[in-house]
């Protein structure tokens with residue numbers, strides 16, 4: 001049933017009650033209300049809210065699911081290695097005593113984490129700290145043709161409660177903190193012509209780094225390590241982020257298409273890799289490691305997929321990830337199940353080895369516990385984890401920021417989903433940094449890994465309209 005929130009009858013008393021409660025408790029009180037609305041295109045809504053200080057987008061086109069968050073009613077931003085547990089605690093504290101009305105999905109935080117809180121950090125990732133979960137001022141949820149708008153206000157928080165009724169999501173006037181918003185949306189379909197910047201100079205360094213990492217694996221310093229490279233591109237005009245998101249949605253419908261925008265800076269991508277989903281007590285995790293490009297013809301494509309399944313190097317690399325996921329789930333979960341053999345998961349330009357892992361969450365354990373234990377899996381970090389992270393910090397030579405880290409959402413019941421932020425880029429105006437990495441084993445061939453990383457960069461290069469630039 002559609003529940004219409006009557007501003008005078010429902011909202012004013014609710015806000016008054018929240019103010020009294022907040023004063024009594026000496027703590028902020030969340031007021032959250034929702035209503036069913038006509039479905040809108042989530043990317044349109046994201047685009048129209050360009051003046052908001054915070055915007056988030058999460059799309060699973062094939063699952064017919066989308067979340068758009070605009071503005072920030074509350075920000076959860078813990079730092080350091082305990083950031084997952086701290087984020088969990090902060091979210092529960094905010095929900096304690098919350099006044100939640102309306103039907104459809106409840107209040108939901110959306111956001112992400114940095115790959116490594118001990119990383120060498122650069123100003124480039126300013127605004128994307130160790131952790132940042134946003135309770136949007138307004139959230140639009142689309143699921144199977146239905147659409148709900150939820151509005152969140154935290155009374156007694158550092159953000160003053162907004163005047164009611166609020167403008168609709170997409171009008172872009174909900175929250176504007178003075179950050180200049182220059183996201184331009186040029187109508188011209190002609191792509192921004194990119195010039196490969198540091199990416200070109202970084203080629204020899206990546207090859208050397210892979211050779212050295214493979215030697216470290218052969219020496220037994222590590223079992224596996226993932227090395228990434230960054231390609232910086234500068235265009236003549238600001239990148240059209242919304243057009244990029246539309247291209248990603250069209251080309252990668254089976255992937256998670258995401259965007260987290262802070263003012264002018266937008267981190268976006270289309271990742272095939274689920275980190276973890278919690279649905280009731282059912283846990284779903286994916287092992288995705290071992291890659292080969294798609295073929296030009298159906299026959300070549302089948303041959304390449306078969307070659308990947310038969311590749312000892314890729315199977316070993318993949319098995320390391322499955323083992324680590326099983327170990328991470330052992331404890332917070334029971335009934336951890338995996339098929340014996342990996343299968344092929346194919347996205348537009350690349351085949352991966354894929355093993356789905358399912359489990360049941362034990363009482364008392366949470367989604368954030370799982371994220372904390374799983375991240376980084378050896379698909380994006382390495383194993384042993386501590387040694388791999390140290391190796392990456394010392395040898396990779398870049399600030400991964402939020403690349404290869406968890407990005408996703410969590411609702412008021414603690415359910416939600418986080419993906420691994422791969423095939424992604426950080427865009428600011430006419431500058432973009434794209435990231436891609438590869439799992440390095442003792443027998444890794446630097447040239448082959450370089451080619452693989454180029455294939456993984458292609459989705460974002462194409463989405464940003466810089467196909468053909470650099471990287472081959």
Ligand SMILES: C=C(O[C@@H]1C=C(C(=O)O)C=C[C@H]1O)C(=O)O
Pocket residue numbers: 226228273288289290291352379380404422423435436437438439440456
């Ligand atoms: C690190 C990336 O991808 C990861 C590494 C893979 C591999 O080494 O085969 C495959 C999928 C991802 O888990 C990336 O896309 O940047």
